[in-house]
Amino acid sequence: MMGFMNKHKAIGLALTAGSICAMLALFVLQVSTQLHTQQPARFSLRYGNIAYGYGSSSSAAAVCGNGTKEGTEQCDDGNTASGDGCSAACTVESGWTCTGAAPSTCSTTCGDSIKAGSEQCDDGNTTANDGCSATCTVESGWACTGTPKSTCATICGDNIVAGSEQCDPGVDGQSSTCNSDCTTSRCGDGKVNTAAGEECDNGDSGNSNTGTCNTSCKKTTCGDGIVQSLDGQGIHESCEPSLDSTCSSSCTPQRSIGIDTTPTASSSSSTARLSPPPSCGNGKLEPDKGEQCDDGRFNGLDGKCDRWCHALFCGNGTVDPGEECEPSKDANGNFTTNKCGLTCSVPVCDASGNCTGGCMWINIKCTASSASSSAHSIDIQTQIGVGIEQQTQFSKSSKSQSSSAPSFILPVSSSARSSSSVSVAPGPPVCGDGVIQAGEQCDDGPANSDTRPGACRTNCTASRCGDGIIDPGEECDRGDADNAIGNGCTPTCKISICGDGILQPGEECDDGPRNSDTKPDSCSTKCLLPHCGDGIIDRAFGEICDDGYNNSDTRPNGCRLNCVPAHCGDGVKDTGEQCDNGINNSDSKAGACRTNCKIAHCGDGVKDPGEQCDGGPNGNATCTPDCKVRTTLHSAAPSSPSGYLYAFVFLILIIIAIITVRTAHAMMKS
Numbered sequence: 001m002m003g004f005m006n007k008h009k010a011i012g013l014a015l016t017a018g019s020i021c022a023m024l025a026l027f028v029l030q031v032s033t034q035l036h037t038q039q040p041a042r043f044s045l046r047y048g049n050i051a052y053g054y055g056s057s058s059s060a061a062a063v064c065g066n067g068t069k070e071g072t073e074q075c076d077d078g079n080t081a082s083g084d085g086c087s088a089a090c091t092v093e094s095g096w097t098c099t100g101a102a103p104s105t106c107s108t109t110c111g112d113s114i115k116a117g118s119e120q121c122d123d124g125n126t127t128a129n130d131g132c133s134a135t136c137t138v139e140s141g142w143a144c145t146g147t148p149k150s151t152c153a154t155i156c157g158d159n160i161v162a163g164s165e166q167c168d169p170g171v172d173g174q175s176s177t178c179n180s181d182c183t184t185s186r187c188g189d190g191k192v193n194t195a196a197g198e199e200c201d202n203g204d205s206g207n208s209n210t211g212t213c214n215t216s217c218k219k220t221t222c223g224d225g226i227v228q229s230l231d232g233q234g235i236h237e238s239c240e241p242s243l244d245s246t247c248s249s250s251c252t253p254q255r256s257i258g259i260d261t262t263p264t265a266s267s268s269s270s271t272a273r274l275s276p277p278p279s280c281g282n283g284k285l286e287p288d289k290g291e292q293c294d295d296g297r298f299n300g301l302d303g304k305c306d307r308w309c310h311a312l313f314c315g316n317g318t319v320d321p322g323e324e325c326e327p328s329k330d331a332n333g334n335f336t337t338n339k340c341g342l343t344c345s346v347p348v349c350d351a352s353g354n355c356t357g358g359c360m361w362i363n364i365k366c367t368a369s370s371a372s373s374s375a376h377s378i379d380i381q382t383q384i385g386v387g388i389e390q391q392t393q394f395s396k397s398s399k400s401q402s403s404s405a406p407s408f409i410l411p412v413s414s415s416a417r418s419s420s421s422v423s424v425a426p427g428p429p430v431c432g433d434g435v436i437q438a439g440e441q442c443d444d445g446p447a448n449s450d451t452r453p454g455a456c457r458t459n460c461t462a463s464r465c466g467d468g469i470i471d472p473g474e475e476c477d478r479g480d481a482d483n484a485i486g487n488g489c490t491p492t493c494k495i496s497i498c499g500d501g502i503l504q505p506g507e508e509c510d511d512g513p514r515n516s517d518t519k520p521d522s523c524s525t526k527c528l529l530p531h532c533g534d535g536i537i538d539r540a541f542g543e544i545c546d547d548g549y550n551n552s553d554t555r556p557n558g559c560r561l562n563c564v565p566a567h568c569g570d571g572v573k574d575t576g577e578q579c580d581n582g583i584n585n586s587d588s589k590a591g592a593c594r595t596n597c598k599i600a601h602c603g604d605g606v607k608d609p610g611e612q613c614d615g616g617p618n619g620n621a622t623c624t625p626d627c628k629v630r631t632t633l634h635s636a637a638p639s640s641p642s643g644y645l646y647a648f649v650f651l652i653l654i655i656i657a658i659i660t661v662r663t664a665h666a667m668m669k670s
Contacts, residue, residue, distance in 0.1 A: 064090040067103035075104035085117070095122075095148065110136040113149040121150035131163070141165075156182040169195075187217040200232060222251035230540045280309040281531035282561050283551075296533045296561075307508060307528075314347040314359035319492070323359035324465060345441075360464050362441060431460035465493035498527035532563040568597040602627040 062071035065088075067078035075086040075098035082088050085096035085106020092098045095116030098106040108117040111134075113124035121132035121144035128134050131142035131152020138144050141162030144152040154163040157180075159170035167178035174195040179185045185193040190203035200213035207215050212232040214220050219232025225242045231251070239247035279289050283296030293305035306312055312320040315335065319326055325344035327335045335346040347358030430437060434445030442448075442456035449455035453471045454463050463471045468479040476489035490496045496504060501512030509515075509523035516522040521530055521540040530538040535548030545559035552558040556574045557566050566574045571582030579585075579593035586592040591600050591608050600608045603617040603625065615623030622630055 064088070069101035069104055074098065075106060076101070077106055078103040083117075095119075108136070110134070115147050115150055120144065121152060122148070123150045123152055129163075141168075154182070156180075187215070192217075222249070227251070230542060279562075280307070281533060282563070283533060284553075284561055313355060314357070315355065319359070324361050325359055327358065360441075360462060362462060432458070436460075466491075496527075499525065532561070537563075569595070573597075 062073060064073060064076060065078065065080040067076055069076045069090075073090040074092045076090050077084060077086040077098070080088040082093065085093055085098055085108070086104055087093050092106070093116070095108055095112060095114030096106050097109050098104045108119050110119060110122060111124060111126040113122060115122040115136075119136040120138045122136050123130065123132040123144070125132075126134040129139065131139055131144055131154070132150055133139050138152070139162070141154055141158060141160035142152050143155050144150040154165050156165060156168060157171060157173060159168050161168045161182075165182040166184045167175075168182050169175040169178040169180065172195075173180045174193055175185075176193075176196045177185055179189070179191045179193050181191070183189070183191070185191070185196050187196075187198060187201060188204040188207055190201055190206070192198050192201045198217040199219045201207065201217045202211070202213045207213050207217065209215060209220065209226050210228050212220055212228070212230060214232075220226065220228045221231055221233055222235050222237055223241060224231075225240055227240050227243070228237050231237055235251055237251035239251055241247045241249060241251070279286055280291060280294060281296060281299055283294055285291055285294050291309035292311040293299075294309045295305040299305050299307045299309065304312055306320065310316070314323060315327065315329075317326055327337060327344040327346045330336050337343040337346060343362055345358045345360050345362045347355035349355040431440060431443060432445060432448060434443055436443045440460040441462045443460050444456040447455065448458045448460065450458050450467075451469065453469055457463060457467065463469060465471075465474055465477060466480040468477055470477045470493075474493040475495045477493050478489045490504075496507070498507060498510060499512060499515050501510055503510050507527035508529045510527045511523045514522065515525045515527065517525050518536065520536050521538045523529065524534070528534075530536065530541050532538075532541070532543055532546060533548060533551055535546055537543050537546045543563035545565045546563050547559040550558060551561050551563065553561050553570070554572060556572055558572075559565060560570060564570075566572060568574075568577060568580060569582060569585055571580055573580045574597075577597035578599045580597045581593045584592065585595045585597065587595050587604075588606060590606055594600060594604060598604075600606065602608075602611055602614060605614055605616045607614045607627075611627040612629045613623035614627050615621075615625075617625070619625040619627075619630075624630055
């Protein structure tokens with residue numbers, strides 16, 4: 001009997017040991033799990049009247065999502081979904097308020113500057129009529145953007161008058177009473193409303209009948225009976241046809257610029273031109289505006305470019321400064337000259353068309369062979385030598401020249417123009433031997449003089465306007481360098497009296513005592529019209545600045561050659577600018593200088609070299625503020641050496657429990 005009892009006692013002890021081992025195994029398993037998932041330790045067990053466990057009893061039963069707020073939970077709404085106020089970890093989400101414990105009830109807080117839940121907007125207040133209503137809905141006629149705080153603005157053009165809008169023209173953009181910015185339209189508000197019939201609007205202080213825009217918001221024009229220094233069509237008016245019979249249809253006086261007069265003065269012609277266009281004179285060649293040249297302030301003074309930006313050269317059809325005449329041309333455009341007698345010399349041109357000389361009166365001795373024909377043609381591209389090519393019939397006895405071989409026009413001096421004793425002889429030129437050789441215009445031998453009026457000069461060239469000697473037919477001559485408008489002697493050697501109030505050939509303007517070199521928009525003391533580069537800010541001519549010789553399109557902070565101040569976008573890096581690539585500035589091109597002349601940078605909304613993304617100054621849902629791609633981090637259970645140790649202990653306890661149970665089972669059979 002005793003043995004039976006001992007047997008059953010042993011079996012009971014074995015079963016008890018096995019149960020204890022099993023419970024310890026479960027304990028180790030839970031501890032290992034808690035360590036592995038980094039969750040607070042929650043475990044308890046009871047055996048008889050003895051309780052075993054770890055962690056506080058209050059947290060032991062806290063389960064997020066069970067609908068009961070427990071332990072450290074801030075809320076528990078009965079689910080583990082985020083975005084409803086109570087997060088998957090049972091914490092209150094931003095912009096929400098949660099109350100109650102079984103379960104928690106969560107709602108958004110309108111006016112807390114955080115757009116959350118079903119809120120359409122949240123501007124930080126509960127005031128109506130500011131775009132976001134007291135219940136955080138977008139009000140009619142408004143648009144709200146931005147998170148977490150909303151910014152609201154009216155929608156001009158939706159046909160709904162809201163906020164500070166005075167009116168709303170709808171999708172048409174303008175109406176006869178409403179501007180495109182939703183302000184009430186009126187002439188003088190500085191906003192051009194074409195629907196109201198306005199052509200311009202410079203504001204109450206800018207609209208003027210003598211300016212570009214009149215008081216009826218119509219562009220002023222030539223022919224309106226009012227002289228505007230610069231009208232609304234871009235014309236610099238100096239007169240009105242209805243007020244002045246000498247005024248041209250473009251409101252500028254007709255001016256005689258070039259006069260081609262023969263020595264006999266039996267005939268003359270003049271070319272009437274208007275004032276130079278505004279762009280001519282800024283020193284920039286602009287072929288698209290019809291300019292052939294532009295020497296800035298030197299136009300009309302340097303003998304290369306006139307005041308209308310047309311290149312000066314012999315053969316252009318106009319007697320320019322330094323020229324006495326213009327050679328005629330045939331139907332094919334080739335120069336023609338007389339074979340003998342008085343003629344206008346033609347320029348010498350190379351194969352590239354670069355020409356020099358010509359446009360001076362010369363006299364060719366007439367011979368029997370040359371008298372049979374009065375004129376011949378000369379092709380500009382085939383002229384050779386230093387003289388003027390001429391097809392001349394030479395004597396049959398000349399072995400060195402054929403009947404078609406070229407020789408030269410041989411001009412003579414003014415004093416010899418009426419002489420019939422001057423001979424022409426071929427051969428190497430020897431100036432001063434009294435014989436006109438090839439390349440010489442004249443040769444009076446010992447009578448050649450550089451001081452006697454009308455004499456053949458010592459270099460065997462004929463006297464001319466610009467040689468510094470007052471020759472017959474000239475009123476003055478200060479030389480090529482000093483014969484200029486305003487210097488008393490015109491380039492055609494005529495006395496000029498700038499300032500007498502009479503517009504003379506070669507003058508652009510003459511207002512008499514009102515001529516000024518310091519007063520804006522005035523005719524200068526050299527009788528030149530105002531122009532960009534004269535050092536005077538002529539606002540009526542569209543100038544905003546004018547530093548004269550210091551105008552520059554390359555110097556930082558300088559007044560530009562078009563008399564506009566330095567500005568972002570002019571291609572020059574000025575003070576306060578980080579860069580300036582002119583028309584290449586871009587707010588969309590990667591790495592480009594921005595249109596505000598700032599260097600491309602993280603936060604400008606453009607993905608530049610070296611950036612992973614660019615979501616603007618505050619980033620966005622996919623891009624961080626430092627231009628890195630956002631990555632969603634998933635919680636991963638960290639590995640822990642302790643976890644592996646507990647797993648090993650759990651395995652040993654299970655093995656011990658199995659062995660104990662098998663032993664007890666074997667004892668029951670024996």
